[in-house]
Amino acid sequence: MTPRTDTPLIIDGAHVATVGGPEHPSGHIVVEDGRITAVGPGPAPEIAGAHRVDGTGCLATPGLVNTHHHLYQWATQGLAPDGTLFDWLLASYPVWTRLDAEVVAGTTTAGLAWLALSGCTTASDHHYVFPGEPGDIVAAEVAAARAVGVRLDLARGSMDRGASGDGLPPDAVVEGTDEALAATAAAIEAHHDPGFDSMTRLAVAPCSPFSVTRELMTGAATLARALGVRMHTHLAETIDEEELCRAEFGCTPVEYAEKLGWLGPDVWLAHAVHLSDTAIARLAATGTGVAHCPTSNARLGAGIARVTELLAAGVAVGLGVDGPGSSELTPLAGEAHQALLMARARRGPRALSARQALEMATLGGARCLGRQAELGSLEVGKLADVALWRVDGFGHDVLADPVVALVFGPTPPLERLLVGGRTVVERGELRTVAADAAAAAGRRAHRALAREADRR
Secondary structure: OOOOOOOEEEEEEEEEEOOOOOEEEEEEEEEEEEEEEEEEEOOOOOOOOEEEEEEEOOEEEEOEEEEEEOOOHHHHHOOOOOOOHHHHHHHHHHOOOOOOHHHHHHHHHHHHHHHHOOOEEEEEEOOOOOOOOOHHHHHHHHHHHHOOOOOOEEEEOOOOOOOHHHHOOOHHHHHHHHHHHHHHHHHHHOOOOOOOOOEEEEEEEEEEOOOOOOOHHHHHHHHHHHOOOOEEEEOOOHHHHHHHHHHHOOOOHHHHHHOOOOOOOEEEEEEEOOOOOHHHHHHHHHHEEEOOOOHHHOOOOOOOOOOOHHHOOOOOOOEEEOOOOOOOOOOOOOHHHHHHHHHHHHHOOOOOOHHHHHHHHHHHHHHHOOOOOOOOOOOOOOOOOOEEEOOOOHHHHOOOOOHHHHOOOOOOOOEEEEEOOEEEEEOOEEOOHHHHHHHHHHHHHHHHHHHHHHHO
């Protein structure tokens, strides 16, 4: 049975990878009132009434942080399997015109359940499709995330540049500029919680240079900074985007973003695949973060981000699964593995280590979301978001280094996942929503859009 959140919980005997601090080959973690109150080597102190978890044979890490996702795409996986980003978007947009609050509740439930089962405790979802009168999509997503028990960073996106304005998306899925800004402000007012232990935060997130006007980009930056929330957008994902920016704006995507006020310590960018040395230096100098999405970038043939150079420059780099529509059924832990392989394919076996990949999946992601004081490492005073991986089973048991076992091979079984000290996953099973119910919600969402997808 899942212990109450106000019952002290002790994980004892695990290999504790604190991230950013020392590792403890046989250590302990103590959780009280949703926070970490002790972490260190050897057995835990005795605490009356505590619920004890035997961590023998396990690796304890911070809960993984997903810095870029599109949960609604759970319903449209497998479209344009051989297309470029623009091909895939053109195939997907007409299907997304059928999105509504009910569909998004289902995709959020299924998508976050899947992420939780891969060790994710915080997920940033970039939702930018608001067609017609779809109901309160933001409220539906927030409610579904609360039920699953994963922290939600909802990047309220927008598009105001449709096909009639020489943009890529059809007019049916874009908003007016003022409408988008007003709806974003209303969503922040209704749902953003800036508290230390917040389960729901919002960011301002216009979609991309090819679907958003200059007016929306600058207005969004002004809005975000007035309300004290973070800013997020896609940038420098493909060569096509680079060529579009040069042709239309006379500059690179990073130069364009900077002109519009979209670089800074309150900004993180999705993808950032095609960056020059000068662009990397500007991101580092301005404190701008990057969400690295290696599987999606490979699936769409977009390229491989220069992660080694970004990290060397001091850029905050987190990992993102991206939407399941372009990263089908990718587990978040698998992105650490993929990031390692992609970096080494570019720059050789010393380009990225297992521990660097784990840090991107945890503390690097927390830095992107502005939550490094609360999340991303196992430290006294931080929130008790903890993943406990079983590394003593068949295959993993012959890898002497537990962090290498987590990153180099298939994702180990998840023994337990804590979010604020509450058990969300135990022995590979969800303890908040039933897995079959989450799967059914995803299937219903898929069926609701399937007729349109079949016509493509």
